[in-house]
Amino acid sequence: MIMGLLGFVLRAAVVLSGTAALTFALLWNAPGDPAQAIAMARFDALLTEDVIDQVRAEAGLDISFWPAFTSWLVPLLSLDFGNSAVTGRPVWPDLVTAMSYTFPLALASLAVGLAVSLPLAVLAAKRPGSLVDRCAVAVASLGVAIPAYWLGLLLILLFAVKLAWLPAMGARTAAHAILPALTLGLGVTASFTRIIRSGILEARGQPFLPAIRRRGVSDRAIGRDHVAPHAAIPVVTVFGLELAFLLEGLVLVEVIFGRPGLGTFLVQAILARDFPHVQAVVVLTALIFVTVNLLIDGIYRVIEPRIGERDA
Structure with a gap:
């Protein structure tokens, strides 16, 4: 158990350090003059070379790569992201404000995906090959095929423009989160439906289940004690990955719906070359x-203790 935890911490440190180094290198070697982009974002006007040189010195762009990387990495070890190159304000408060819009939307999207996919997958798995099953598979395939940005525009056109039921832009009220949550949630529904259906069918096909039934165990107890834990492992995997990948999809969705979250925060920072x-x-x-x-990994060990036993 301890060795497994240490191994995970080591892998996590490698991933985080590699991500930080690669991101810094890509930004540092991106085409164009970052000092000019920062100056334009800061002053919103055409500037002289003297002003651009001053901005370059203030942003630490007048030194070589490794000293600049070191000066950024050392504070990062204490989760200090420094100050914005454009506004000069600390990064953390602006980042927390953006997260306060993004994380609730991500959780709402996951809730929409689970609320639709779970009953749909259960109904489909009860009668494989039936009309309900084929419709569930078709919905899942359609959800995977439709890009989030195109679906978002269709929802805006229908519910905000044609019907005028919901607002399309902003994040002032809870109603402003409905269309973005539906846009992302329908994509999550597609993945969840396929995985939950496959997990249930695979669990029901386990060779030990007929022997358990012959002992007089009810179908409800079999579903609760054997089918559900076996089918939950791939569902947990998809749930965690969807939560992570939702943050990427939110970049497009937040820009489309004009929400001030991490997506808008990132796009504005890239355009202004605001490295921090x-x-x-x-x-x-x-x-x-x-x-x-x-x-x-922790949930795996709760659902299936033998995973922890193999690591021991």
Whole structure:
């Protein structure tokens, strides 16, 4: 158990450090003059070379790669992302404000996906090959095929423009989160439906179940004690991965719906070449991936204790 935890921590450290180094290198070697982009974002006007040189010095762009990387990495070890190159404000408060819009939307999207996919997958798995099963598979395939940005525009056109039921832009009220949550949630529904259906069918096909039935165990007890735990392992995997990948899909969806979350935060930072903001979002996303993997591993050990026994 201890060795497994140490191994995970080591892998997490490698992932985080590699992500930080690669992100910094890509931003540092991106085409164009970052000092000019920062100056334009800061002053919103055409500037002289003297002003651009001053901005370059203030942003630490007048030194070589390794000293700049070291000066950024050392504070990062204490989760200090520094100050914005454009506004000069600390990165953390702006990042927390963006997260306060993004994380509730991600959780709402997951809730929509589970609320639709779970009953749909259970109904489909009860009668494989039936009309309900074929419809569930078709819905899942359609959900995977439709890009989130196109679905978001269709929902805006229908519910905000044609019917005028819901607002399309902003994040002032809970109603503003409905269309973005549906846009992302329908994509999550597609993945969940396929995985839950396959997990239930695979669990019901286990060779030991007929012997348990012959002992007089009820179908409800078999479903609760044997089918559900076996089918839950792939569902837990997909749930964790969808939570992580939702943060990527939110970049497009938040821009489309004009929400001030991590997506808008990242896009504005990239356009302004605001290195501290971009690096903070990337490192935070990598940290979420690592944390989700750790939680999935812990849930695995609860659902299936033999996983922990093999690591012992």
